Amino acid sequence: QVQLVQSGAEVKKPGASVKVSCKASGYTFTNYGISWVRQAPGQGLEWMGWINVYNGNTHYAQNLQGRVTMTTDTSTTTAYMELRSLRSDDTALYYCARVDYDILTDGHSFDPWGQGTLVTVSS
């Protein structure tokens, strides 16, 4: 079955970087994109960006430009999200999700999602 398994929780100090991994299985990795979404404690969902696994093209949310980098390793079917210059308000659950693109409607949907990785930023 299609599955995304993420790396474990991280605790970082302000100003540091974090790199979260997302291991995909059960489908052809290069046929779909990967998106990253985060959720601060008790808050809603925030889209961070996505990567086209086939060609490596990325598109990031405007508010994270310059601080986030999304990459993939097709040999291990793993996606990565690195966030730099961490601040306390980056404390959140970080989710990866497979991106399904509908060429007929130019629509994107996210299914399935990983289990989430808690990143805590604290001095």
Place this chain on the structure above:
Amino acid sequence: QSVLTQPPSASGTPGQRVTISCSGSSSNIGSNTVNWYQQLPGTAPRLLIHTNNQRPSGVPDRFSGSKSGTSASLAISGPQSEDEADYYCAAWDDSLNGYVFGPGTKVTVL
């Protein structure tokens, strides 16, 4: 502050129909498809409705979606206790050049 607007909460009994609205603008819902995601307590979100009104396999048919103009809605016909969750609408926004989520609606089954 999201560009999509949802009520913070909704509730109903198993014999009723619960409807959640999602209001946007011409740059998001008005020109792009809408998806709905369900997030059960303590779990990752899951896709509930895609392309305005399409249910992925495995989603019960008591869930339905619709879209008209710059608004969309999710309906739960005869909600069950296991449907208590947060529900998020989402769409691409051409002005922001990004994917946006609504603030979420917490559904309670009475």
